Amino acid sequence: MATFGRACLILGLAVALYGIAASIHGARSGRQDWVVSGRRAVYALAGLTTAAFAVLEIAFLRSDFSFSVVATHSSTTTPLFYKMAAPWSSQEGSLLLWLFMLSIWSSLVLFLTRRRMREVAPYATAVLLGFGVFFGGLLVFMESPFDVLPIPPLEGTGLNPLLRHPSMMIHPPMLYSGYTLFAVPFAFAVGALITRRVDAEWIRSTRRFALGAWLALGIGILLGARWSYSELGWGGYWAWDPVENASLMPWLTGTAFIHSIMIQERRGMLKIWNASLVLSTGVLAILGTFLVRSGILDSIHAFGASTLGVPFVSLIAVMIAGSIALVVSRRETLRSENKLDSLLSREAVFLGNNLVLVALCAVIFFGTFFPLISEAVTGDKASVGPPWFDQYVVPLALVLVLLSGIGPLIAWRRASAAGARRNLLGPALVGVAVVVVSLALGAGSSPPTVLMFGLGAFVIAGVVQEFWRGARARRAMSDDGPLRSVVSLVRRNRRRYGGYIVHSGMALMFIGIAGSSALQHANDANLKPGQSMRSGPYDVTYVRPTSSITTTAGGRLEKVNFGSVLDVRRDGKHVTTLRPSRSFFPSTAIEDFGPVGRFFEGEATSEVGLKAGLTHDVWTAMTPDIDALKPIIDEGDKVFTKFANDPGTTPEARSQALAAILVGITENYRRSPPPTTFRVIASPLVTWLWIGAIVIVGGALIALWPTGDPARRRVRAGYAARVAQELGATSREPEPEPEPEPVRSA
Amino acid sequence: MEILAVVAVMVALCAVVFVVSQPLRRGPEAMERQTSERVRDLEAAREAKYQEIRDAELDARLGKLTPEDHRTLDRQLRADAIEILRELDELGG
């Protein structure tokens, strides 16, 4: 099977090379048949990578340890769900996943646009296949997932227990979807620049690709943050870790692009800026992929130094050099058609938004790569931590939220001062009121937080005002009830109102982030049963210890759990009962530790006790002092070794004895637990972060949703007639529909 | 097991070659004329312009634009739209 998988990859590499040649030849000689053949090469690549990926998945599911990568990343005791996801915990598997997603998304996009952008598409195909050749080459020549072990081991080393969480398994595919999806607008931008067709059609398609990629990457980032918060024992959702930052940077430039492309759409301005943005986003996406897997920067995601550094850096260098060359050589095509009319206009606000986002990206880039920069400049590798990032990101974020509130309320081109005043006044008052209330409630210890609350409220009030006035205007024209007016308002202006919903989700997220970072109470205490600690407004009492042993379906021991029951009260009233625990997985290094002791020397994971609430989250984790248990564990080692060395004992008796000893240890823990360290965090408003995230996804989906054709055609025909009529043009009948094929909408 | 793998690879190879060469076997086909590209581009520009007109209208109704500003802007946008429609007509789109 492995040979078939490897053959598929080799074949895929070959077909990708063919596709590049065919597409470019077809484009240059004007031969559509070669172009279509090139596109079909993408479909063929998708089919082949699907087959290769299926082979790998099946090997994992069957625990086929002849595959080297299965033997080192899975085991027979790994639960089924995690067996399915284990492929991408490995370097080779994750490269294959990247190639798989790239080929699938490329096939989809090229299929959907097969009748449009006929000049641009062949070059875009070539670029996408170029990425395919790169990743395919890595998979064939450097990191093959189909390496075979001559003597397959009977058991694999297993999946790192830290990765055994559902969202950890969806997080990589989602993130890779985002990265690979950003390759699409990059490819189409390269094609448009080569053919000098940076025009309305390109704008319409690229905007949707970029929005889809933005959404996918955003979901990937949020899933990672959620996993960190609800599963890891530190209680935070963002650490300014290099790998986290690497995924945030293309997202920031992508956000800038989907705004500034609207200016190009309307006014033919910022063409060079937009081309540079979309090309940079592609470069940053590849850079992000590289950072995840290369280990050049210290990170909790460090998967170990790899040999992929040189190929990736070369690819990135080629992408940067090529992008610069393209933009410079096409600068005539990219000349602006118009200039900015007024600083009091939506264009100006979008421009400000772009500057802030690019500044954010630059700051984060600088901080992330500072170790390498300082090493190059001073010879000393120095790094910056979260306080540095917070110091620069917070003011920029405040300006960003302010602009996102003003933008929807101001007109395009040139807003009148009176009109602007009228629209901004109400939401501004709401913002000020929220600031006052926050100060009254005691949030004054952190002025940026109070300011963010006010700005967030300003944004949301503005969006509500827009919905209100829009629905009211619709009601004046039709007889619809209030709810139907809102629905039809959104349906007819999906981009605008979808965007407004995204803005309000963004505001909620920032409110949640501000509250939970600056105003949280984090407390550590070492408690014995019966003792209490305080965190913020909560009193937390350690009621009693718990312990258990978890076995897999096959009867094997999976982990030993030590937990606790905590009673959480506020002002004397019971709020919730939390049950944090720690699970200890046995080490596979049987020689290094005693037979019983090895159960406490492997990986340990935290089960977090979390009670989410609209005003506060109470989060807790515990660390039992295992060192205090050492005497008992050593005793257990001695007893078991003596028992096992008796020649009369059978294997079943041995494992039963081992189980009995472990049960004894867990019972001992319940009776007389060692002092346990608890960390309790009372985090205000953090739930709004997750609520805001869901709102953002909903708004983005609304903005992405294609408008149905019949409605659009009616609108089109109607407008054509009115446009002709009102300008007194030579009378003509309403435009006949240009062609029967359904054109995907903007 | 090996024979199976070889057969599977041969099947995959044949499938790929078939899929990828089909357009070529159909016979040479020239890319569409410049004008069709231009037509498609004009259609996209027309959609964008209609959206702009509607947005301006909504802006005016929501009070972001004064009536006079809206009138001027609307006239400009409709003139732009007429240009696009005219060129579309000429190209027979």
Added chain:
Amino acid sequence: MDPSRKRRVRLVTALTIALLLAGALVYTTFSAASPERIPSQLSTAQAGQSYKLGGTVVAGSVRRTPDSMTFQVRDPKGPAKVKVSYTGSVPDPFREGREVIVTVKRDGGEFVGQRDSLVTKCPSKFQSDTQS
């Protein structure tokens, strides 16, 4: 001032401000950053400067007290050791013999770790061979 001149003034002003801010950012970061060190390099550590200490946790050196934890960190490839006292969250993979990174400041002969700055390198593959 005619519009195009106004635009040029705006552009130049904006670029100047951006350059000044970028310059300030770069300058302050170089002095605020924590240089990376391994234990053998910390003998020259200055008080008040924070360092990013990397190394391996010495087996048997971890002592937990009610509020904090002390442990020793040694060079990944050498014998030099330093003692670190640390408060804050301890990552799940933290274990004797693992590679860690912690931001520290000198306090006499010891080093005090910055709260919550302890990071443990997560091994994705297990070292040992498996047995049935």
